[in-house]
Amino acid sequence: MKINSLRLQLLAWVVLPLAGLATINLWTSHGSALATANLVTDRMLLGSARTIAEQVAMTDGVLDATIPPAAIEMFDTGDRDSVYYHVKTARGRLLTGYPNLPEALTPSSTEATYRDHRLRLLTFSQGVVGAGKDSPISVTVGVTLAGHDAMVRRLWFGAFAQQLALVAIAGLFVLLGLHRGLAPLIRLRDAVRSPNRSDLDPVEVPGAQSEIRPLIEALNAYMARVRAQMASQRRFVANAAHQLRTPLALLSTQASYALRETVPDARHEALVALQASSGRLARLAEQLLTLSRAEPGSRRPRADRVDLTEAARQVLETHAPIAVSRNVDLGLEEAGPAPVIGDGTMLREMIVNLVDNALRYSSSGGSVTVRLAAVDGEAVLTVTDDGPGIPVEERDHVFERFYRIAGSTEEGSGLGLAIVREVVENAGGRVTLRDGAAGGLVVDVRLPLASS
Numbered sequence: 270m271k272i273n274s275l276r277l278q279l280l281a282w283v284v285l286p287l288a289g290l291a292t293i294n295l296w297t298s299h300g301s302a303l304a305t306a307n308l309v310t311d312r313m314l315l316g317s318a319r320t321i322a323e324q325v326a327m328t329d330g331v332l333d334a335t336i337p338p339a340a341i342e343m344f345d346t347g348d349r350d351s352v353y354y355h356v357k358t359a360r361g362r363l364l365t366g367y368p369n370l371p372e373a374l375t376p377s378s379t380e381a382t383y384r385d386h387r388l389r390l391l392t393f394s395q396g397v398v399g400a401g402k403d404s405p406i407s408v409t410v411g412v413t414l415a416g417h418d419a420m421v422r423r424l425w426f427g428a429f430a431q432q433l434a435l436v437a438i439a440g441l442f443v444l445l446g447l448h449r450g451l452a453p454l455i456r457l458r459d460a461v462r463s464p465n466r467s468d469l470d471p472v473e474v475p476g477a478q479s480e481i482r483p484l485i486e487a488l489n490a491y492m493a494r495v496r497a498q499m500a501s502q503r504r505f506v507a508n509a510a511h512q513l514r515t516p517l518a519l520l521s522t523q524a525s526y527a528l529r530e531t532v533p534d535a536r537h538e539a540l541v542a543l544q545a546s547s548g549r550l551a552r553l554a555e556q557l558l559t560l561s562r563a564e565p566g567s568r569r570p571r572a573d574r575v576d577l578t579e580a581a582r583q584v585l586e587t588h589a590p591i592a593v594s595r596n597v598d599l600g601l602e603e604a605g606p607a608p609v610i611g612d613g614t615m616l617r618e619m620i621v622n623l624v625d626n627a628l629r630y631s632s633s634g635g636s637v638t639v640r641l642a643a644v645d646g647e648a649v650l651t652v653t654d655d656g657p658g659i660p661v662e663e664r665d666h667v668f669e670r671f672y673r674i675a676g677s678t679e680e681g682s683g684l685g686l687a688i689v690r691e692v693v694e695n696a697g698g699r700v701t702l703r704d705g706a707a708g709g710l711v712v713d714v715r716l717p718l719a720s721s
């Protein structure tokens with residue numbers, strides 16, 4: 270059976286061994302109770318035999334043995350014991366008593382069975398003046414064991430009650446100590462459960478022991494992390510709403526404009542603009558969705574085997590028309606497959622964002638190159654453009670959500686590089702920015718190569 274209560278566990282650990290010890294102790298105390306009862310019974314047997322022996326005398330030349338009542342009555346302890354005795358001469362003649370009663374062969378007492386009773390019996394010899402060859406006579410007294418056994422029980426029960434009380438008191442103290450010791454844990458539970466605590470602020474448990482304090486500290490650290498995460502989520506939602514509001518307002522303006530317009534050409538133009546705005550809005554919503562999907566824990570982490578080269582090829586194919594429209598030379602340099610482990614959709618989305626930025630920020634007539642290589646157990650994806658690049662002091666910030674370099678004329682939301690970093694880090698890699706040889710930006714993404 271598995272005990273889940275700390276209280277019961279500790280109680281068991283203290284009380285069970287103690288009860289075991291008490292049992293051993295009871296066993297030894299039974300031995301000593303028995304020894305005491307034996308000693309007392311033997312004293313009585315000896316006393317009785319002596320009293321009988323003293324009454325044996327020669328009267329009128331005949332050996333006479335009368336049993337004094339006191340010799341028998343001394344055994345009358347209320348336990349209904351039977352007393353058997355006999356007196357024999359040295360030659361073995363029975364003077365009085367029970368003829369078949371066995372004799373104790375040793376000077377001390379023995380146990381024997383007589384008339385289906387267990388007896389403790391003792392034989393005592395004494396010389397009789399003038400009895401000649403009949404001297405010494407021997408007196409054997411035996412008594413059933415009811416009184417003896419009752420004495421053992423009484424002595425032993427006293428010890429038993431003591432031990433029991435000891436174990437019970439120990440158990441009580443364990444419970445008391447536990448109650449005191451566990452009090453901080455209970456207070457911690459109540460503090461955590463308290464309905465007043467919605468704000469995840471640190472719990473304080475005064476009087477917590479050194480064993481419990483690390484738990485409280487860990488809990489507080491955990492809540493601090495959750496608090497920070499919640500704050501960043503709140504910021505994100507607020508930012509996202511803000512980002513959505515502006516294009517939505519624009520859409521609404523463009524729609525009313527198109528409605529008011531009566532000249533077919535102008536109305537068409539307004540509708541085209543509206544379509545473009547709604548496309549951008551859709552793209553923003555898509556980016557937001559991608560970012561939320563890329564967040565750890567938002568969906569089951571996938572560990573697909575993804576060929577980064579193949580993924581890049583697909584992305585470049587879909588972006589070829591945009592490159593053509595912007596008059597940018599979009600090229601791929603690869604040296605075979607670059608397998609990595611990660612979420613295929615997310616990795617492709619990551620490449621889309623890098624290529625999108627490169628195409629967007631490079632100058633018309635320029636070139637964008639995507640390179641793939643396997644170096645030192647890493648797949649390295651490099652996206653090079655010949656745009657303005659990103660100043661060193663901005664390089665940390667551009668990965669933040671919604672961050673855009675001031676004065677960015679290109680449309681965008683500031684989510685692209687945030688998505689890139691989230692995806693790359695989830696796949697166990699890292700992303701760095703550097704200057705290109707002839708100006709422009711170089712983005713390096715390094716991911717661990719999947720072992721073949």
Ligand SMILES: Nc1ncnc2c1ncn2[C@@H]1O[C@H](COP(=O)(O)OP(=O)(O)O)[C@@H](O)[C@H]1O
Pocket residue numbers: 622626627630631654656657658659667668672673674677680681682683684685686687710
């Ligand atoms: N290839 C690039 N060349 C120059 N600047 C870039 C490049 N890629 C990104 N940036 C800068 O980094 C900022 C953040 O990029 P990103 O997160 O993709 O957001 P967005 O492209 O929506 O503005 C951009 O506003 C832009 O100023």
Ligand SMILES: [Mg+2]
Pocket residue numbers: 622625626681683684685686
């Ligand atoms: Mg971008």
